[in-house]
Amino acid sequence: MRAYNFAAGPATLPLEVLEQAREELTDWQHLGASVMEISHRGKPFLAMARETESDLRELLAVPANYRVLFMQGGGAAQFSVVPLNLAAADATVDQVVTGHWSKRALDEARRLVRHVNVAADESASNFTTVPAPAALRLSAGAAYVHYCPNETIGGVEFPYVPATGAVPLVADMSSTILSRPIEVAQFGLIYAGAQKNIGPSGLVVVIVREDLLERARADIPAVWSYRNIAAEGSMFNTPPTFSWYLAGLVFKWVKARGGLSAMAERNAAKAGRLYAAIDASGFYANPVARACRSWMNVPFTLRDASLEGAFAAEARAAGLINLEGHRSVGGMRASIYNAMPPEGVDALIAFMQDFERRKG
Numbered sequence: 001m002r003a004y005n006f007a008a009g010p011a012t013l014p015l016e017v018l019e020q021a022r023e024e025l026t027d028w029q030h031l032g033a034s035v036m037e038i039s040h041r042g043k044p045f046l047a048m049a050r051e052t053e054s055d056l057r058e059l060l061a062v063p064a065n066y067r068v069l070f071m072q073g074g075g076a077a078q079f080s081v082v083p084l085n086l087a088a089a090d091a092t093v094d095q096v097v098t099g100h101w102s103k104r105a106l107d108e109a110r111r112l113v114r115h116v117n118v119a120a121d122e123s124a125s126n127f128t129t130v131p132a133p134a135a136l137r138l139s140a141g142a143a144y145v146h147y148c149p150n151e152t153i154g155g156v157e158f159p160y161v162p163a164t165g166a167v168p169l170v171a172d173m174s175s176t177i178l179s180r181p182i183e184v185a186q187f188g189l190i191y192a193g194a195q196k197n198i199g200p201s202g203l204v205v206v207i208v209r210e211d212l213l214e215r216a217r218a219d220i221p222a223v224w225s226y227r228n229i230a231a232e233g234s235m236f237n238t239p240p241t242f243s244w245y246l247a248g249l250v251f252k253w254v255k256a257r258g259g260l261s262a263m264a265e266r267n268a269a270k271a272g273r274l275y276a277a278i279d280a281s282g283f284y285a286n287p288v289a290r291a292c293r294s295w296m297n298v299p300f301t302l303r304d305a306s307l308e309g310a311f312a313a314e315a316r317a318a319g320l321i322n323l324e325g326h327r328s329v330g331g332m333r334a335s336i337y338n339a340m341p342p343e344g345v346d347a348l349i350a351f352m353q354d355f356e357r358r359k360g
Contacts, residue, residue, distance in 0.1 A: 001319060002015065003316075003319045003320065003321045004319060004320050004321070004340070004341075004343075004344035004347055004348065005321050005322055005340075006320065006321065006322050006323050006333070006334045006335050006336070006340070006344075006348070007321070007322035007335060008152050008153075008175075008196070008297060008322075008326070008333060008335040009152065009174075009175070009193070009195040009196045009201070009335070010195040010200060010201050011195060011196045011197075011335055011337050011339070012337065012339045012340055013199065013200070013246070013250070013339050014250065014253045014338075014339045016253060017246065017249045017250055017253050017339075020249055021245075021246060021249065028044075028245075029044055031044060035048075035241060035242060035245045036241055036242045038241075040235060040238055040239055040241050041235060045241065048244075048245060048248060049070070049233070049234070049244060049248075051248065052070075052244060052245075052247060052248035052251060053068050053070075055248065055251040055252060055255060056068060056205070056247075056251055058255070059178065059251060059254060059255065059259060059260055060177075060178075060181075060182065060184055060207070060260070061181075061183075061184065062184050062207060063184060063185055065209060065210050065211075066184060066207050066208065066209050066210065067207070067208055067210055067213065067226075067230045068205065068206070068207055069205070069206040069207075069208065069226060069229045069230060069234050070203060070204075070205060070234040070239055070240075070244055070247075071203070071204050071205075071206055071229060071234065071239075072202065072203070072204070072239065072240055073204060073224075074193045074194075074195070074201060074202070074203075074204050075101075075172055075174040075191060075192065075193030075204055076104065076193070077204065077224075078172070078191040078204060078206070079104055079105040079107075079108035079109070080108045080111075080112060080224075081224045081226075082105075082109075082144070082146065082170055082189065082191070083108070083109050083112040083113050083143075084112060084216070084217055084220045084224060085212070085213075085215060085216045085217075085220065085224070085225065085226045085227075086143055086144050086168065086170070086188075086189070086212060086215050087112075087113050087143035087144065087215070088143070088215075088217065089112070089113065089114060089217070090114045090115070091113055091114070091115065091142075091143040092113075092115035092116075092117060092139050092141065092142045092143065093109055093113050093115070093116055093117070093142055093143050093144055093145075093146065094117045094118075094119040094138055094139050094142045094144070094145040094146065094164075094167070095109055095116060095117070095118055095119060095145075095146050095147075096118075096119050096120045096131065096136065096145065096146065096147035096148075096162070097118060097120065097121045097122065097123070098120070098122045098127060098129075098130050098131075098147070098148060098151055098154075098156055098158075099122075099127040099148065099151030099153060099154040099156055100127075100151065100152075100153045100154065100326075100328065101148050101151055101152065101153070101172060101174075102146070102147060102148040102151065102172070105146055105148070105172065106118065109146070113143075117137070117138075117139045117142065118137075119131075119136050119137050119138050119139075119145065120135060120136050120137065122156075125289075126287070127151065127154045127156060128154065128156060128287050128288045128289055129156065129288075129289045129292060130156060130157075130158050130159075130292045133160060133162065133163065136162060138164060138167070141167075142167050143167075143168075143215075144167060144168045144169070144170045144188060144189070145162065145164045145167055145168070145169050145170065146170045146171075146172070147162060147169070147170075147171060147172070148171070148172040149161075149171055149172070149173055149176050150173075150175045150176040150294050150295075150296055150297070151175075151294070151297075152174070152175045152196075152296070152297050152326075152335070153297075153299075153326040153328065153329060153333075154288065154297075154299065154329070155286070155288050155293065155294040155297040155298055155299040155333065156288055156289075156292050156293075156294060157176070157292055157293065157294040157295065157296070158292065159291055159292055161183075161186050161187075168187075168188025168189060168209070168212060169186065169187045169188055169189075170187070170188060170189045170190075170191075171187050171189070171190050171191075172191060172192070173190050173191065173192045174191070174192045174193040174195075174196055175196045175197070175294075175296050175297065175335075175337075176197075176295075176296060177190070177192040177196075177197055177198065177205070178197040178198065178254055178260060178263065178338060179197060179260075179263055179264065179267050179295060179296060179337070179338060180260055180261075180263060180264035180267065180295075181260040181261060181264060182260075184207060187207075187209075188208070188209050188212055189206065189207065189208045189209065189212060190205075190206070190207040190208075191204055191205065191206045191207075192204065192205050194243055194247055196296070196335075196337050197250075197296075197337050197338050197339075198247050198250055199243055199246040199247035199249075199250050200242070200243050200246055201243070202240040202242075202243040203239075203240045203243035203244060203247060205247075206226065206229075208226055208230075210230075212226075213226050213227040213230055214227070222236070223236065223237055250339075254338065263338055266338075266342065267295045267296070267336070267338065268295060269342065270295075270336050270340065270342055270345045271293070271294075271295040271296075271298065271336060273342075273345055273346070273349060274298050274334060274336065274345055274348070274349060275293060275298065277349045277352060277353070278298075278300050278352075281352070281353075281356060282303065282360075283302065283303050283356040283359075283360045284300045284301065284302060284303070284352060284356070285300060285301050285303070286298065286299065286300050286301075287299065287301065295336075296335060296336060296337055297333060297334075297335050297336075298333065298334045298335075298336065299325055299329070299331055299332065299333045300331060300332050300333070300334070301331040301332070302331075302332070303360070304359075305330070305331075307359055308324075308330070308331065308332065310359070311323075311332065311355055312324050312332070314351075314355065315348075315351055315355075318347075318351050319347070320344075320347060320348055320351055322335075323348075334348055
């Protein structure tokens with residue numbers, strides 16, 4: 001029996017996608033070989049790559065003046081790659097810190113850029129809030145503003161897109177991309193590790209406005225230059241071919257289910273039911289301010305923390321896996337990305353209610 005997998009990433013993938021990949025694993029497109037075994041420069045793979053990009057552009061309504069790059073290194077590599085591509089060493093960049101991942105991005109920016117302005121830091125709330133729009137202390141003439149719309153560990157999500165004027169807004173959308181419609185033109189650059197809503201780990205999608213490609217430093221390693229990657233159609237070096245292929249299957253899965261508007265409706269309903277169950281209980285609690293609760297990652301605590309081990313063990317036995325919170329914060333966490341079916345959330349709620357009756 002396939003379990004309901006609440007892992008934060010690598011996360012659950014659509015069953016239909018996995019089944020198609022299984023069928024095509026040893027013989028893709030009647031070539032007598034796997035997609036992992038053929039040339040990434042051959043016509044079959046290039047056709048698949050073009051179709052995958054086209055599907056993503058359609059889903060996100062990517063404007064024509066943006067390039068879509070398929071890169072390696074995951075989202076964490078972009079913490080360094082972004083400043084190397086968008087800011088001179090003596091430039092100023094703005095960083096918004098709302099949790100673990102935006103703090104990691106801040107640390108890398110400080111290594112690579114002389115002037116780093118912390119435009120907001122929500123550590124005083126133990127990262128259970130995001131700053132109000134008027135509270136952002138933005139620099140005039142910054143090279144860019146970086147923020148993380150959704151913090152996977154803390155379960156904190158921005159309910160708005162920061163207004164940065166002429167300064168490019170850079171967003172780490174690893175855990176929210178494809179969960180709802182977005183207006184790409186509000187951003188100078190979007191990056192997203194694949195292992196949550198796109199596909200397996202090993203791939204990062206970068207969507208960058210064309211004029212920003214010219215900002216790359218002269219000494220940037222060639223393999224990390226957005227300009228080089230764009231010029232070669234993401235084939236500057238051998239890409240993560242299997243991850244790219246699976247991402248393409250996921251994009252078609254999303255399209256077949258009504259696109260991002262349908263995903264948004266489904267995701268909002270899943271999150272709403274789970275938060276309602278937590279809030280109605282005196283046994284469970286969610287620490288995040290209600291206005292900035294994440295649709296994708298729902299952390300919760302038990303009234304008696306000593307029961308956490310039993311909760312996780314009994315949940316696993318019931319087919320509900322990977323509910324343990326991140327090691328840095330503890331507690332529980334249910335990640336309910338696109339591929340988590342509503343039935344999985346309902347099964348979790350039923351288990352939580354039963355556990356409370358027995359242990360509360």
